[in-house]
Amino acid sequence: MNCPRCNNTQSCKDGIVRGRQRYQCKSCRFPYTVSHKSDVKPVSTKRKALQLYLEGLGFRAIGRILNISYGTVYQWVKACGEQVSLPERQDQVEIVEMGEIHTYVGSKKSTAEYG
Structure with missing residues (x-):
């Protein structure tokens, strides 16, 4: 087992944390765990x-x-x-029909902004 920080092979045991054995590198004193977490999903x-x-x-x-x-x-x-990258439209839009928007706004039944 190598140290994740300095890649040194010499280490000593450094206690148990949450049921997993910890190690400490002898050269850089970095504490690390060798076993993988059990909560990592496949x-x-x-x-x-x-x-x-x-x-x-x-x-x-x-x-x-x-x-x-x-x-x-x-x-x-x-x-x-x-x-994921979204597809981009290459050609420009030349004609826009406003009829549907006009019909939608005119059919609203709310009286907001009518004084």
Whole structure:
């Protein structure tokens, strides 16, 4: 096992924290843990959560199905969305029809801003 900071192979035990053995590098005195966290979800679970989100399920429903936090599902979807680039329109729009907007505004039944 090598030190993550200086890549030195010499280390000594430095106690147990939350059930995991800690080590300390003899050259740079950096404390580190060798074993991986148990709460790291496999890539297949992340892929399944993204697939369920694209099918239309909500964050809480996906969390209940996969037995994970809905906040974790939200973070995965947000990170995936930041990686994807949106398609950009190459040609310019020359004609815009205003009829639909005029019909929508005229059909509103609220009396706000009418004095």
